[in-house]
Amino acid sequence: ATRRRYGAAERERRAHRREESASERIRRVTESPSGEVVLVGHLLAQFRRRLFGGLFLILAVLGLVPGISFLAGIVLIVPALQMAIGLRAPALPRFILRRAVPVARLRRLSDRAMPWLERIERHVRPRWPVMTHPPVANLAGLMIAGLGLAMLLPVPLSNVPPAAAVACLALGLLERDGLVMAIGLALGAVALVAGWFIGFAVVEAASLFVERYF
Secondary structure (H helix, E strand, C coil), rough: HHHHHHHHHHHHHHHHHCCCCHHHHHHHHHHHCCCCCCEEHHHCCCCCHHHHHHHHHHHHHCCCCCCCHHHHHHHHHHHHHHHCCEEEEEEEHHHHHHEEEEEEHHHHHHHHHHHHHHHHHHHCCEEEEECCCCCHHHHHHHEEEEEEEECCCCCCCCHHHHHHHHHHHHHHHHHHHHHHHHHHHHHHHHHHHHHHHHHHHHHHHHHHHHHHHC
């Protein structure tokens, strides 16, 4: 039994080494000379059976960009809830899958985020499988939905902690790394608590403003 478990773990590590990393898949799209735009559906197709992780990673990167983080947070909520209820792949509307993203903008985002992602990928590997499967994966989906809401807060830099937590969870899902998932869950809990306090402060400030001037 011990040999069988060791053999299965070794086969999983070898398969992991043969697979393209998330950063390689994103770079392949952004460096392709096929056109000036890329469809969201085509970008997600690069992640094949790991669509949830790929979608969350893309939205997390977009969520780090001021001005885009609000939209990324809104889009993030629906697939996160779908993962929370146990769907195997995100069911996105066609108008989102057919949405065209300028390759030049995607390349600029990639150039900023990929060096950090590549550094992290050197240390990830399949481990702690219980953390990347239900019910933990369902819990992660519920947390990601909450983090998407936290990205909507109209406060400068308030989008960074939740987006970073989503990126960590997405990488854990993509690479089947339970340790990274555990770190992402911890970061997500901190980001949600911080988001709650920030949201409470925003509501209080808005109510004081209304009472004073209206």
